[in-house]
Amino acid sequence: MSKAILGITVAMLAFSYSVCYSADPVEPVQQKGDTTMSQSGEGMNSYISIFEIPALDISRAINFYQAILGINIEKMEIPGMEMGILPYENQAVTGVILKQEGFQPSSNGVTIYLNGGDNLQVILDEVVKNHGEIIIPKTAHADESGFFAIFLDSEGNRLGLHSPN
Numbered sequence: 001m002s003k004a005i006l007g008i009t010v011a012m013l014a015f016s017y018s019v020c021y022s023a024d025p026v027e028p029v030q031q032k033g034d035t036t037m038s039q040s041g042e043g044m045n046s047y048i049s050i051f052e053i054p055a056l057d058i059s060r061a062i063n064f065y066q067a068i069l070g071i072n073i074e075k076m077e078i079p080g081m082e083m084g085i086l087p088y089e090n091q092a093v094t095g096v097i098l099k100q101e102g103f104q105p106s107s108n109g110v111t112i113y114l115n116g117g118d119n120l121q122v123i124l125d126e127v128v129k130n131h132g133e134i135i136i137p138k139t140a141h142a143d144e145s146g147f148f149a150i151f152l153d154s155e156g157n158r159l160g161l162h163s164p165n
Contacts, residue, residue, distance in 0.1 A: 050094045051112050054103040055155045058082040061097045064154035068126040069114070073097065105155035113148065116163035120149055123161055127151045 055061035062073045062084040073084040084097035116123055121138050128134060135158065136150040146164040153159060 044092075046092050048093050048112075050096065052096045052098045052103075053112070053153070053155075053157055053159070054105045055082075055084075055097050055099045056105060057155070058084060058097065058099040060154050061099075064130050064132065065097060067130045068123050068132070105153075105157045107152060107156060107158040109158075111150065111158055111160050113160035113162045116147070116149070116161035118163060119165050120147055120161040120163040124149055124151065127153075130154065 062075055066073050071087050073086055076083045076085060082099040086095035088094050124134055131154050133152040135152060138147050138149050140147055146162060149161045151159060
């Protein structure tokens with residue numbers, strides 16, 4: 001593993017640890033779709049700590065996710081790698097959009113489900129406006145636990161959305 005990649009990995013893990021285990025009280029955050037959700041994660045475990053979304057064009061990918069999620073994404077460049085870091089305050093999981101040699105967007109493999117807020121249709125409308133593609137429209141879960149949808153992002157990655165309504 002190159003020194004740059006090792007350094008970034010260590011920095012991201014240390015950063016994630018400090019974010020996840022901060023002593024500061026957690027305030028509710030406003031999600032797109034007018035849903036207020038507590039992101040404390042207290043008493044809850046998560047099998048995911050960091051996720052990376054591959055990108056071929058980092059600016060295009062950052063613009064896509066900023067538009068559909070209504071968030072600001074910090075762009076960071078280091079030799080051999082460009083990243084878009086999703087807002088991490090009060091989040092249990094750190095998300096990164098990553099352009100790096102050898103990372104290829106894919107519609108095959110693992111599907112990450114993003115929080116769709118109160119009504120994921122709001123985000124799906126933005127996906128279409130921002131050159132994404134809806135694969136599975138808003139659909140009720142069989143167990144009546146909410147709704148989901150699947151889409152392709154601007155880079156060709158398959159992702160999902162989940163919301164209670």
